[in-house]
Amino acid sequence: MKNYEKLLEVIQVEKTYGTGQTETEALKGITFDVFSGEFLGIMGASGSGKSTLLHCIATMQKPTKGKILLQGVDISSFKSAQLSNYRGSKIGYLFQEFELIDNLTAKENILLPLAIHGEEIKSRDKKLEELADQLDILDVLQKFPSQLSGGQKQRVAAARALIANPSILLADEPTGALDTKNAKNLMEKLSTINSNDDTTVLMVTHDANAASFCSRILFIQDGVLFHEMRRRVPGESQSSFYERILSVLAQLGGGSSNVL
Numbered sequence: 265m266k267n268y269e270k271l272l273e274v275i276q277v278e279k280t281y282g283t284g285q286t287e288t289e290a291l292k293g294i295t296f297d298v299f300s301g302e303f304l305g306i307m308g309a310s311g312s313g314k315s316t317l318l319h320c321i322a323t324m325q326k327p328t329k330g331k332i333l334l335q336g337v338d339i340s341s342f343k344s345a346q347l348s349n350y351r352g353s354k355i356g357y358l359f360q361e362f363e364l365i366d367n368l369t370a371k372e373n374i375l376l377p378l379a380i381h382g383e384e385i386k387s388r389d390k391k392l393e394e395l396a397d398q399l400d401i402l403d404v405l406q407k408f409p410s411q412l413s414g415g416q417k418q419r420v421a422a423a424r425a426l427i428a429n430p431s432i433l434l435a436d437e438p439t440g441a442l443d444t445k446n447a448k449n450l451m452e453k454l455s456t457i458n459s460n461d462d463t464t465v466l467m468v469t470h471d472a473n474a475a476s477f478c479s480r481i482l483f484i485q486d487g488v489l490f491h492e493m494r495r496r497v498p499g500e501s502q503s504s505f506y507e508r509i510l511s512v513l514a515q516l517g518g519g520s521s522n523v524l
């Protein structure tokens with residue numbers, strides 16, 4: 265059994281966009297912890313605030329109120345060098361639409377975050393090889409994004425998000441642009457990396473299949489926490505967890521569909 269430590273604390277976070285008639289309260293005071301080594305899912309209907317939450321954690325948005333602490337330190341207190349370190353090596357970000365750079369090879373895309381942060385790239389050769397092996401992209405490293413399948417593109421993007429050894433991988437709908445087979449393949453690989461390397465993952469998803477790989481799921485409704493569910497240990501099967509996820513989604517208004 266893993267020894268979980270508190271890695272991230274989200275404390276009463278509120279986020280309001282716009283003012284007056286255009287004002288939208290995307291997050292209305294949300295509180296939860298993320299423990300080191302866990303695979304945490306965030307689910308909720310469209311517009312419930314999931315991406316806003318991830319953007320606040322990634323410092324792409326600033327909460328209107330509340331705090332986010334990484335290992336006890338308020339991320340809003342970071343000055344530019346700390347902020348750059350946080351964005352460059354404490355968090356990794358995996359987007360729905362891959363966001364690879366077309367005129368760089370897969371390998372160059374993966375190493376880009378290190379180049380941006382002025383790291384000695386050679387020292388990461390071992391990490392690159394290890395990730396490429398884990399994500400099954402060793403034979404496409406010299407190819408350009410246009411020469412890759414959607415599944416390969418997302419696995420390259422995952423390697424890029426993980427190359428700097430982040431404390432936490434933030435994944436925003438990582439299977440959203442993939443077919444069922446590639447989605448399952450990506451989730452299996454992320455799940456293995458999560459358990460073997462103890463990489464903490466925080467993943468927003470609409471997809472109950474993808475969510476069934478998580479160890480815990482937070483359900484958000486209208487900017488607040490609606491429900492929390494944990495995969496039973498030891499040994500709840502993925503299919504049993506999947507069925508329980510579907511039943512919560514149904515309460516949230518998702519009907520019998522596996523996608524909200």
Ligand SMILES: Nc1ncnc2c1ncn2[C@@H]1O[C@H](COP(=O)(O)OP(=O)(O)OP(=O)(O)O)[C@@H](O)[C@H]1O
Pocket residue numbers: 281282288289290308309310311312313314315316317
């Ligand atoms: N930049 C923005 N300016 C104004 N309103 C915004 C902005 N971004 C999001 N919103 C609003 O905030 C609310 C939450 O949006 P958010 O994108 O966080 O939801 P979500 O749960 O990720 O949705 P989806 O599943 O559709 O991606 C929505 O009402 C949305 O219209």
